[in-house]
Amino acid sequence: MAIVQQIVFLATLGIAGYLIRKRVLRIRGNILLGKDASITDRKDQRLKNMLLVAFGQKKMFKRWIPATLHFFIYAGFLIINLEVLEFIIDGLAGTHRIFAPVLGGAYNFLMNGFEFLAVAVLAACVIFLIRRNVLKLPRFHSAEMTRWPRMDANLILCIEIALMFAILFMNASDQLLQSRGHEHYTPTGPLFFSSFFMPVLQSLSTTGLEVVERFCWWFHIVGILGFSVYITYSKHLHIFLAFPNTYYATLEAKGHINNMPVVTAEVKSMLGLAPAPAAPAMPGRFGAKDINDLSWNNLMAAYSCTECGRCTSECPANLTGKRLSPRKIMMDVRDRMEDVGKSIEKGGPGLNDGKTLLGDYITKEEINACTSCNACVEACPVLINPLEIILELRRFQAMEESSSPQQWNSMFQNIETSFAPWKFPASDRFNWAK
Amino acid sequence: MNVTTMAEWAAKGETPEVLFWVGCAGSFDDRAKRVTLAFVKILNATGIKFAVLGTEETCTGDPARRAGNEFLFQMQAMNNIQVLNGYGVKKIVTACPHCFNTLKNEYPELGGNYEVIHHATFLQQLINDGKVKLAGGGSFKGRKITYHDSCYLGRANNIYEAPREVLQALDADLVEMKRCRTTGLCCGAGGAQMFKEPEPGKKDINIARTEEALATGANTIAVACPFCMTMMSDGVKNKEKEADVKVKDIAELIAEAEGL
Numbered sequence: 001m002a003i004v005q006q007i008v009f010l011a012t013l014g015i016a017g018y019l020i021r022k023r024v025l026r027i028r029g030n031i032l033l034g035k036d037a038s039i040t041d042r043k044d045q046r047l048k049n050m051l052l053v054a055f056g057q058k059k060m061f062k063r064w065i066p067a068t069l070h071f072f073i074y075a076g077f078l079i080i081n082l083e084v085l086e087f088i089i090d091g092l093a094g095t096h097r098i099f100a101p102v103l104g105g106a107y108n109f110l111m112n113g114f115e116f117l118a119v120a121v122l123a124a125c126v127i128f129l130i131r132r133n134v135l136k137l138p139r140f141h142s143a144e145m146t147r148w149p150r151m152d153a154n155l156i157l158c159i160e161i162a163l164m165f166a167i168l169f170m171n172a173s174d175q176l177l178q179s180r181g182h183e184h185y186t187p188t189g190p191l192f193f194s195s196f197f198m199p200v201l202q203s204l205s206t207t208g209l210e211v212v213e214r215f216c217w218w219f220h221i222v223g224i225l226g227f228s229v230y231i232t233y234s235k236h237l238h239i240f241l242a243f244p245n246t247y248y249a250t251l252e253a254k255g256h257i258n259n260m261p262v263v264t265a266e267v268k269s270m271l272g273l274a275p276a277p278a279a280p281a282m283p284g285r286f287g288a289k290d291i292n293d294l295s296w297n298n299l300m301a302a303y304s305c306t307e308c309g310r311c312t313s314e315c316p317a318n319l320t321g322k323r324l325s326p327r328k329i330m331m332d333v334r335d336r337m338e339d340v341g342k343s344i345e346k347g348g349p350g351l352n353d354g355k356t357l358l359g360d361y362i363t364k365e366e367i368n369a370c371t372s373c374n375a376c377v378e379a380c381p382v383l384i385n386p387l388e389i390i391l392e393l394r395r396f397q398a399m400e401e402s403s404s405p406q407q408w409n410s411m412f413q414n415i416e417t418s419f420a421p422w423k424f425p426a427s428d429r430f431n432w433a434k
Numbered sequence: 435m436n437v438t439t440m441a442e443w444a445a446k447g448e449t450p451e452v453l454f455w456v457g458c459a460g461s462f463d464d465r466a467k468r469v470t471l472a473f474v475k476i477l478n479a480t481g482i483k484f485a486v487l488g489t490e491e492t493c494t495g496d497p498a499r500r501a502g503n504e505f506l507f508q509m510q511a512m513n514n515i516q517v518l519n520g521y522g523v524k525k526i527v528t529a530c531p532h533c534f535n536t537l538k539n540e541y542p543e544l545g546g547n548y549e550v551i552h553h554a555t556f557l558q559q560l561i562n563d564g565k566v567k568l569a570g571g572g573s574f575k576g577r578k579i580t581y582h583d584s585c586y587l588g589r590a591n592n593i594y595e596a597p598r599e600v601l602q603a604l605d606a607d608l609v610e611m612k613r614c615r616t617t618g619l620c621c622g623a624g625g626a627q628m629f630k631e632p633e634p635g636k637k638d639i640n641i642a643r644t645e646e647a648l649a650t651g652a653n654t655i656a657v658a659c660p661f662c663m664t665m666m667s668d669g670v671k672n673k674e675k676e677a678d679v680k681v682k683d684i685a686e687l688i689a690e691a692e693g694l
Contacts, residue, residue: 264543319639397502404502407629426489
C-alpha cells in the first residue's frame with residue numbers, strides 16, 4: 001500500500017513539475033518578446049530596493065490594515081512552505097513526519113508556529129473575501145475587473161482557505177491518532193490551534209481518522225502543487241515576480257523619461273553636432289504599437305501585477321471618469337502577451353495575428369488621458385510603472401502615425417515655429433520685463 | 435525692473451551666480467508673468483547676481499516629450515543645451531516644475547549638466563540663510579493657506595517640504611488637503627494636458643482638485659507651478675469663489691510678505 005502511495009506521489013510531483021515548467025518557459029518566452037534592455041547598473045541599490053519593497057513590503061504599509069492582513073498571508077506562504085519540504089520527503093520516502101524525531105522539541109515549536117500562521121492566513125483570506133464581495137471596495141469592481149479577474153481573486157482566496165483547513169484537520173487527526181497510540185504517528189507534542197478541531201473528529205474510528213489524515217495530507221500537497229500550476233495562469237504570479245520586478249525597477253527620479261538614443265543620433269546629425277550615423281541602423285519602430293516594441297521589463301511588470309488597483313484608485317483621470325485605468329494598461333499588456341503566446345504555441349501567427357496592443361487592447365482615448373502625474377507609479381506596491389508604457393504608446397502615436405490629438409499637433413507646431421507651446425512670437429518672450 | 439540677460443553679463447565679461455530660467459508660461463502667460471516679476475523682485479532685493487536668457491530661451495521640450503514627440507523634444511533640448519553650455523551656465527533656478535524636471539533629470543543625458551533648483555527650494559534656502567527677511571510679519575497671521583503639490587515637484591522629484599517650509603515662514607495657518615504630498619491629486623495639466631481639452635469623463639480634474647482645496651476652508655491656495663496656477667484659478671472661478679479664495683504662487687506670497 002505504502003509503495004503505491006509513493007508511486008502516485010512521485011507521478012503527481014512529476015506532472016506538476018512538467019506543467020509548471022511548461023508554463024514558466026511560455027511566460028519567459030512571452031516576456032522575451034519584448035525589446036532587449038540591459039539593466040546591470042547599481043546592483044547594490046537594486047538589491048536594497050528588492051529587499052525593502054518586495055521582501056519587506058515597505059510600500060504595502062502605506063495602508064496598514066490590508067498591509068497587515070497581506071503580511072500574514074505572505075509570511076504564511078513563505079514559512080508554511082517550509083513544511084512542504086517535509087511533505088515531499090515523506091511522500092517520496094514513504095515516511096511520516098520525518099523531521100519530528102530529528103528536531104524534537106523544536107518540531108513542536110515549529111508546528112505550532114505553522115498552525116498560528118495557518119489560522120492567521122485563514123482569517124486574512126476571509127476578511128479579504130468580505131472586502132471584495134460584501135463591502136465591495138470600489139477598486140475591486142471598476143470597469144476592467146470583469147468576470148475572470150474577479151473570479152481569479154476569489155479563487156485564490158478560497159484555495160488558500162481550503163489549504164489551511166487541510167493543515168489544521170490533518171494535524172487534528174494526527175494528534176488523535178497519536179493519543180490512541182498508533183505507532184506510525186510519531187509524537188509531535190500538543191498542537192494548539194488544531195486541537196480545537198479534535199472534538200469534531202473524536203468519534204471517528206482509528207481507520208476513519210487515518211482516512212481523514214491521509215486525505216488532508218494529500219489534499220494539502222496536491223492542492224499546493226495544483227495551486228502552483230494555477231498561479232502561472234493567474235494574477236497571483238506577483239508572489240514570485242514582485243522580486244525581479246522591484247530589482248529591475250527604474251532608479252531614476254519619477255519625473256525622468258527614458259531617452260531615445262536613436263533620436264539623439266539623428267538630431268545631433270541634423271544640427272551638425274555629429275556626423276550622420278553611417279548606416280542608420282534600422283530603428284525598428286519609434287515608440288510602441290505592440291508588446292514587442294516594449295522592453296522585456298515592461299512585459300515582466302505586467303506579469304507581476306496582481307490587479308490590486310491601487311494605481312487606478314489614485315489616477316486623476318480615472319477618478320474623474322476618463323477611460324484611462326493604469327491597472328487596465330497592465331492587464332491589457334498581459335492579455336496581449338498571453339494571446340500571442342498561445343498563438344505561437346499552436347504554431348499560429350503570433351504577433352502577426354492582425355491585432356496590436358494599441359488599437360485592439362488599449363485605445364488612444366486611454367493613453368491621451370494620462371497627466372503623467374506618477375500617482376500610479378507611486379501607488380504600486382511592487383514598483384510597476386504603467387506610465388512608461390503609456391509614454392511608449394504615445395511615442396508611436398506621435399512619431400509613427402502623426403495621429404496625436406489635433407491640439408497637441410498644434411502645440412508641436414507652435415514649439416517648432418515660435419519655440420513655445422503657445423502661439424506667441426518668439427521675439428515677445430522677454431516682454432514681461434518691460 | 436532690473437533684469438540682465440546672459441548676453442549682457444557676457445558682454446561685461448562677468449558671470450552671474452545663477453540663471454533664472456523663466457519658462458514659456460512665465461514669459462507669455464499673463465498670470466504666470468506676475469509670478470516671474472514677484473520672483474525677480476525677491477532676487478533683486480537679496481542682491482543675488484542673476485541672469486535670464488531673454489529671447490534666447492526656448493521651450494525645454496517637456497510637453498512635446500510627454501505627448502510622445504521625442505524628435506521635437508530633443509531638438510529643443512539640444513538647442514537649449516548649446517546656448518546654456520555656450521554661456522558656461524552652472525546653476526539654474528526656475529519657477530516651473532516642468533522646466534525644473536526636464537533641465538535636472540533629462541538634459542544630462544543629452545550633454546547638459548547643471549545644478550538645477552526649483553524656486554521653492556531656492557526660496558527656502560534664502561529664508562534659512564536670512565537673505566529673505568519677512569519684515570511685514572503678522573499680515574499672514576491666522577490666514578488659512580493650503581498648499582497644492584505639483585506632481586513634477588512632488589512625486590517626480592520628491593520635493594514636498596521646501597514649499598511648505600516657505601509657507602510656514604509666513605507664520606500662516608497651513609492646512610493640508612486630504613490628498614497631499616505623495617498622494618497629492620494632479621491639477622490635470624501635466625503630461626501635456628495643459629495644451630488640449632481633457633478626454634471625455636464625468637468631471638474635469640482641476641474641478642475635483644479645487645473642490646478638495648476649498649474643502650479645507652483656506653482662503654489662499656498656494657501653488658508652485660504655473661500650470662497648477664492656471665488649473666486651480668480656473669477651478670476657483672468655476673466654483674465662483676474668486677472673490678474669497680485666491681490662488682497664489684509661493685513667490686508671490688513671499689514678495690507680499692516682504693512688502694515688495
